[in-house]
Amino acid sequence: MNHHAPRTDLSPCILCGSSSGRYLYPSAGIITCTGCGLVRADDIPDQGRLMELYSESYFRSTNSGALGYDDYIADRDKICRTFRKRLREVEIQAGRKGKLLDVGCATGFFLEIAGQLGWEAKGIEISAFACEFARRHMSVDIMCGSLAQAELIPESFDVITMWDFIEHCPDPSTELAHAHRLLKPGGLLALTTPNISSVSARIWGARWMGIKQGEHLYYFSPATIKRLLLKHHLVPIRVKHVGKYIDVDFFIKRTGQYSATVQRLLSRASRWLGVSDVIIYVNPFDIMLVYARKGITSE
Structure with a gap:
């Protein structure tokens, strides 16, 4: 499949009715409607x-x-x-x-x-x-x-x-x-x-x-x-x-999706400080x- 070409075989968009979309993130199967910009999965x-x-x-x-x-x-x-x-x-x-x-x-x-x-x-x-x-x-x-x-x-x-x-x-x-x-x-x-x-x-x-x-x-x-x-x-x-409220350990695990190096450093610091189970409110906006x-x- 050519992920650079628009798809015209999609189910109608729930916002504008268009059946056409372009891949925003091909590896994740994410498409943007060419009619209104609504982002959705290519497989519902x-x-x-x-x-x-x-x-x-x-x-x-x-x-x-x-x-x-x-x-x-x-x-x-x-x-x-x-x-x-x-x-x-x-x-x-x-x-x-x-x-x-x-x-x-x-x-x-x-x-x-x-x-x-x-x-x-x-x-x-x-x-x-x-x-x-x-x-x-x-x-x-x-x-x-x-x-x-x-x-x-x-x-x-x-x-x-x-x-x-x-x-x-x-x-x-x-x-x-x-x-x-x-x-x-x-x-x-x-x-x-x-x-x-x-x-x-x-x-x-x-x-x-x-x-x-x-x-x-x-x-x-x-x-x-x-x-x-x-x-x-x-x-x-x-x-x-x-x-949402999460514990420090969960926050550190999630950083691993972005940087394994940062995750390792934070994990060591967390263990040294003994704060892995501390609950914090995190708003990533x-x-x-x-x-x-x-x-x-x-x-």
Whole structure:
């Protein structure tokens, strides 16, 4: 295949409808739409392949730099710290507590925190492993399946959250259409997703940590995510960059994707100082937190 020539056999772009794209990172199978600049994978899996992907091995991965998490459940404390920080911001934007839907809720950690803080929280998750863990170990209301399959009352949620979710979707446009349908007029959508136009993404190219071949299917910039939201009458009100809580050891492992020499030096220093397990908040300014509201007047 000539990776320099445009492809004209792609499925229609979810933003502009074009079937033409040029390879941005051929080695990672990443294409840019020639019509609107939306970046996506050249191979979009179907529902069956996705369900196979998000098995237990995704949440306990042997190579989390390429796929999944080292140990999502063992990292619960750090993940929950991040979720508490995000929920505090959501509460400021929402103005009041009410009914919340977490789409792509994984094992339900965010749901549990939201419930403890007074939200009427419900979650939906495609991974059978994550749903089973939540049902066995968490006191949460979780549905297993896709948003399209869920029998939920239209205009019944005050807030919908999509944490690190939309980039995994075969059709983010459809997911946002469902979100619009389920939100009350004036309801709040909050989502996080990697920023393909960030400085680190531009510097590192196909080596950027946000590139995960076979896992991340769409790569948004502030411009393209705003366009997609507006397409579904979800009005963007704020876009900012956020980080997450991680331990020093995880941070050092991730530097290995960019420089093995730096990783070795940091690893030695970390062991000498005894700080490998210290938890820190890291914001590399390449993850967007996007807030949008459903218009008061529905279609």
